[in-house]
Amino acid sequence: MTSRYRVEYALKSHRRDEFIEWIKGLLAVPFVLHADVENYDEGFTEHYSTMEDYEKYLEAQESVIASECQIRYQEIFADVEKLVDHTIVIDDINEKDPERNLNSRLRKLVPSVGRFFTPLPLTEAFLIEDERRSISKRRLVSPSFNDIRVILNTAQVLALTKIYKDHLRSGSKLKLITFDGDVTLYEDGKSLEEKDPVVQRLVKLLSLNLFVSVVTAAGYPGQQGAAKYHERLRGLLDALNRDDCILTPKQKENLLVMGGESNYLFRYSNELKTFEFIDAGEWHLPVMLNWDKQKITFIMETIGKHLLHLQKYFNLESTTTLIKKERSIGIIPNDHCKILREHLEEMVLSCSNKLDEILTGRQLTDSGKNGIRVCAFNGGSDVWVDIGDKSLGVEALQRYLCQSIDEDDYLHNVCPILKSESLHIGDQFASLGANDFKARLSACTVWIANPRETVAILDDLINYLEK
Numbered sequence: 152m153t154s155r156y157r158v159e160y161a162l163k164s165h166r167r168d169e170f171i172e173w174i175k176g177l178l179a180v181p182f183v184l185h186a187d188v189e190n191y192d193e194g195f196t197e198h199y200s201t202m203e204d205y206e207k208y209l210e211a212q213e214s215v216i217a218s219e220c221q222i223r224y225q226e227i228f229a230d231v232e233k234l235v236d237h238t239i240v241i242d243d244i245n246e247k248d249p250e251r252n253l254n255s256r257l258r259k260l261v262p263s264v265g266r267f268f269t270p271l272p273l274t275e276a277f278l279i280e281d282e283r284r285s286i287s288k289r290r291l292v293s294p295s296f297n298d299i300r301v302i303l304n305t306a307q308v309l310a311l312t313k314i315y316k317d318h319l320r321s322g323s324k325l326k327l328i329t330f331d332g333d334v335t336l337y338e339d340g341k342s343l344e345e346k347d348p349v350v351q352r353l354v355k356l357l358s359l360n361l362f363v364s365v366v367t368a369a370g371y372p373g374q375q376g377a378a379k380y381h382e383r384l385r386g387l388l389d390a391l392n393r394d395d396c397i398l399t400p401k402q403k404e405n406l407l408v409m410g411g412e413s414n415y416l417f418r419y420s421n422e423l424k425t426f427e428f429i430d431a432g433e434w435h436l437p438v439m440l441n442w443d444k445q446k447i448t449f450i451m452e453t454i455g456k457h458l459l460h461l462q463k464y465f466n467l468e469s470t471t472t473l474i475k476k477e478r479s480i481g482i483i484p485n486d487h488c489k490i491l492r493e494h495l496e497e498m499v500l501s502c503s504n505k506l507d508e509i510l511t512g513r514q515l516t517d518s519g520k521n522g523i524r525v526c527a528f529n530g531g532s533d534v535w536v537d538i539g540d541k542s543l544g545v546e547a548l549q550r551y552l553c554q555s556i557d558e559d560d561y562l563h564n565v566c567p568i569l570k571s572e573s574l575h576i577g578d579q580f581a582s583l584g585a586n587d588f589k590a591r592l593s594a595c596t597v598w599i600a601n602p603r604e605t606v607a608i609l610d611d612l613i614n615y616l617e618k
């Protein structure tokens with residue numbers, strides 16, 4: 152049973168997705184008005200002499216009411232789909248003529264909604280997930296947050312596969328798929344094993360000539376860092392290094408790792424049979440190359456002092472350790488210890504506020520919107536503050552990898568890889584303290600809850616691509 156604590160915790164603004172919550176509210180109306188079987192015929196006593204006859208009547212009516220609910224739900228998703236299409240049109244107009252600054256109907260209703268890089272076939276996606284999850288057949292549990300999250304995921308995959316199949320006409324198709332690490336490809340703190348079901352799906356994506364990259368907060372610099380990432384992804388590398396691997400040497404080198412959010416890039420090397428460190432000068436975005444190293448040091452030192460203060464303030468000195476790296480700093484639990492969820496959230500929110508104060512302070516007068524970017528996030532069991540974020544990591548990959556595309560691979564070769572040609576799959580998309588959230592700025596996204604969901608969504612993606 153869901154406790155009152157969990158309900159109240161989930162209602163906190165930093166733990167919600169307003170777009171999903173808005174759709175959930177829309178679907179609650181037909182659920183209340185059309186899902187009540189018992190009151191479908193209030194005068195049943197006049198028509199049925201026994202309760203047994205009435206129960207038979209209810210069974211017959213269940214499918215009728217489920218169909219009615221499905222129609223009502225479908226109508227709502229069709230309307231939301233139109234609002235998304237309208238928002239895409241308005242955003243394109245604003246991009247070409249920023250002075251117009253138009254606002255779509257959807258953004259007026261849900262101000263926090265982000266950019267849509269593709270249309271979303273929500274009606275089709277709802278029918279697919281309704282078949283799987285029996286949403287319309289439920290009489291006591293209304294369409295949930297997870298129902299809508301999964302429908303949005305399926306809609307995004309459908310949209311990308313339609314673009315992929317239509318690329319000869321449009322000149323654009325899916326090229327890059329990026330993944331978070333922990334809780335997305337493998338369980339938190341674990342490593343990828345060759346027997347894990349996601350491994351064969353990743354190999355399949357590479358065989359379709361797609362670029363595949365892990366974009367992770369774990370940051371390890373230099374060629375020594377390659378060994379760290381090899382260990383975390385050893386199951387996939389073992390599959391690539393097998394003599395009977397189906398991939399070509401070129402397809403194998405389409406596997407990359409972006410570490411430390413956007414700080415360290417590694418690419419698989421056929422010669423080394425492992426990851427090779429790529430120098431920052433080859434892939435850093437111009438804005439990143441201009442970051443002042445002294446200011447980065449100042450940010451890290453200041454936020455480090457703040458984390459020490461929080462560690463002491465919450466009496467965590469004996470149960471946690473402060474870790475300092477080149478471009479990140481964090482608090483992790485000691486062995487056999489655990490940081491309370493409330494403490495994790497408090498520290499992330501406090502660090503975010505401190506970062507706002509630092510970045511707008513006199514010491515960093517030019518580090519505002521176009522200056523140094525920093526993110527604070529809750530890793531599930533620890534708290535980290537990193538220079539950069541995943542939006543920069545994905546964008547850097549889009550610019551770097553477009554150099555690897557053969558001119559005759561596509562009708563119209565676009566550089567960089569477009570946001571509508573990129574998909575990021577991750578588990579942390581809450582509005583604050585979740586490092587996958589920023590990836591929404593640079594790519595289409597899919598929000599999963601565990602590695603099993605990653606396997607399921609990849610099965611859908613691969614099936615639709617090959618269908």
